[in-house]
Amino acid sequence: MSEKILRWALAERVEHLIIMVLMPIFIITGLPLLKIEWFGWMVTTPITMDLFRTIHRMAAGLYLAVGIFHILYHTIALKRTKIIVTIKDIKDSIKLIKYYMGLSNEKPEIGFHNPTEKILVYWLMAVWFMIFMGISGIILMFPSYFASWIHEWALVVHDVFFFLILFVLMFHFYMSTLYKEHRPLLEGMFTDGMIPAEFAREHHSLWYKEVKGSNQ
Numbered sequence: 001m002s003e004k005i006l007r008w009a010l011a012e013r014v015e016h017l018i019i020m021v022l023m024p025i026f027i028i029t030g031l032p033l034l035k036i037e038w039f040g041w042m043v044t045t046p047i048t049m050d051l052f053r054t055i056h057r058m059a060a061g062l063y064l065a066v067g068i069f070h071i072l073y074h075t076i077a078l079k080r081t082k083i084i085v086t087i088k089d090i091k092d093s094i095k096l097i098k099y100y101m102g103l104s105n106e107k108p109e110i111g112f113h114n115p116t117e118k119i120l121v122y123w124l125m126a127v128w129f130m131i132f133m134g135i136s137g138i139i140l141m142f143p144s145y146f147a148s149w150i151h152e153w154a155l156v157v158h159d160v161f162f163f164l165i166l167f168v169l170m171f172h173f174y175m176s177t178l179y180k181e182h183r184p185l186l187e188g189m190f191t192d193g194m195i196p197a198e199f200a201r202e203h204h205s206l207w208y209k210e211v212k213g214s215n216q
Contacts, residue, residue: 005200005211007112007185008193011073016189018066019126022059023169027162029056034159060137063130082111085123089115111206117172125168132161 008016029052031039036049043049074083091108092115098104113122139146139154146154176186182203188195200208 003197004194005197005208006193007188007195007200010193013189013193015066015070015073018062022063022066023165025055025059026063027166029053029059030162034162057137057141060134064134067130083113083118083122085115085119089113089118093119109205110203111210112204114175114204117175120168121172125165125172129161129165129168132157133165136161 028042032042032049032052033056036043043052092110095104095106095108096110096114096116099107136154136158139151140158143151176182184195184199197208200211
């Protein structure tokens with residue numbers, strides 16, 4: 001049996017699973033709210049617009065709870081995975097994009113996180129995009145507390161970031177599911193959190209060296 005190393009603890013796998021379930025819920029319940037003229041067929045008895053709104057808001061509350069847990073887990077539990085974006089991440093992302101597009105044969109040495117997914121999936125989608133969605137969503141939930149122009153802008157922001165998040169989700173789905181080279185990561189996320197050591201050495205060489213160094 002080939003050697004394996006732990007990449008994701010149980011808490012991280014459960015957290016990812018919850019978010020993976022929440023995203024389709026956000027999309028499905030948000031479509032009639034986005035454009036009733038296009039998605040009115042989804043609202044059929046006994047399903048109502050109020051039911052879509054309620055589920056949408058409950059999913060938002062659960063996402064907030066997961067976010068709070070995530071912050072506590074990665075600080076109080078001292079689960080450090082170097083999530084802060086650095087200049088190296090930006091340079092490595094450019095190199096990776098060129099590599100996967102066939103424009104370069106140079107593949108950078110990277111740590112625990114794929115820098116492109118760190119920037120796009122984590123910081124842009126999971127953090128900043130969802131912050132904008134959350135703030136605009138609160139304004140849309142309580143329109144009487146805000147001026148009409150603020151409500152109108154909140155609606156625009158909510159719609160724009162919906163499409164941005166959808167785009168990043170499609171990118172993440174392709175890179176983690178359909179792109180066969182990354183299949184061991186997918187298997188590890190949905191099983192025991194372990195990935196082949198050889199895969200880690202080849203695709204996350206800096207992190208692999210850290211793990212091996214800490215075990216010596």
